[in-house]
Amino acid sequence: MSNQAQALPENQRSSAALQDMANLKDRTRKGSQGFWAQSWRRFRANRLSMVALFVTILIVAFALGAGLVSEYITGFSPTENHLADKLAAPGENGYILGSDGNGRDVLTRLAYGGRTSLMIAGLSTVSILIIGGTLGSIAGFFGGITDTLIMRTVDMLLSIPTLALLILISSLYRPSPAALALFVALLSWSGISRLVRGEVLRVRHHDFVDAARLMGAGNFRIIFRHIFPNVLPIIVVWASLVIPGLILLEATLSYLGVGVRVPTPSWGNMLQDSKQYVRTSWTLVFIPGFMIYITVLSIYLVGSGLRDALDPRLSEK
Secondary structure: OHHHHHHHHHHHHHHHHHHHHHHHHHHHHHHHHHHHHHHHHHHHHOHHHHHHHHHHHHHHHHHHOHHHHHHHHHOOOOOOOOHHHOOOOOOEOOEOOOEOOOOOEHHHHHHHHHHHHHHHHHHHHHHHHHHHHHHHHHHHHHOHHHHHHHHHHHHHHHOOOHHHHHHHHHHHOOOOHHHHHHHHHHHHOHHHHHHHHHHHHHHOOOHHHHHHHHOOOOHHHHHHHHHHHHHHHHHHHHHHHHHHHHHHHHHHHHHOOOOOOOOOOOHHHHHHHHHHHOOOOOHHHHHHHHHHHHHHHHHHHHHHHHHHHOOHHHHOO
C-alpha cells in the first residue's frame, strides 16, 4: 500500500507534465495560425504588392495555358513556320503580336516561352530549397564536424563563378530545360543553406524543441516537424526574391546561346533570335523583353511585400 501511495503522486506528476507539453504544442499551433493570418492582413494592406501578385498570377496562368492559347486563340503551334508571313506586323494576317523571322507566331511562342522560363526558375528554386534547406538544417542542428564539413563545402561553392561555369557546362553539353534547372540548383544552394543554418541555430534551443525531445521525438522529426516550420517565413521571402534572379539567369544563358536551345522557345532565346531584326521589326525585341521585365518586377514586388508582412517585429505590434 505504501508503494502504491508513493507511485500515485509520481503518476500524477507525469500526467501533468504530458498535459503541459500538449498545451504548449496547442498554443504553438494556434500562435502559428495567428501569425500567418496577421501576415496576410499586412500583405493585403500593401496595395502595390497586391497588384503585383495579381499580375504575377495572370502571367503564370498565361504560361500554363500555352496550349489553350495555341489551340483557341492563335491557331498556331510554337514551332510552326510560315516563311511567306515572316516579320508580319502585329495584327497582320491573323498574327496578333506579329510573326518572327521564321514566320512563327509570336504570341504562341511567348506563351510557351514563358512556360519554359518559369518552369526552369520554379524547378531550380524547389531543388535549391530541397538541397540547401536540408543541408542547412542538418548543419545548424547537429553542429560539430557535420556543420564544419557542410559549411566548408558552402564556402567552396561560393568561390565558384556560377555564370561562367554554367556557360562552360552548356557549351560542352546541351542540357534540356529540366537538366539546366538542376545544374543551376547544384551550383546555387549555398546561399539558402547559410540562411537556414543561422535560423536553426537560433531556434534549436527553444522550449518547444526540448518538449518534443522529452516526448520521444527523434532528431530528424524535430528538424522537419518542429524547427523547419519556424524557418519557413524566411524561406518564403527568400524564394520570392530569388525567382526573379533565376528568370534573368535563364534569359541570359539563352540569349548567349548556351541555355534553352531552339526550337524549344523561351523568353531568352526569343530575344536572341530577334536581335538581328531590331531595326526592321522592333516589336520582336520589345515583347519578350517586356515580359521578362514585368515578370521580374512583379515577383520582386511580391517578395518585398512578403518580407514586410512576415517581419516578426511587425507581428508584435
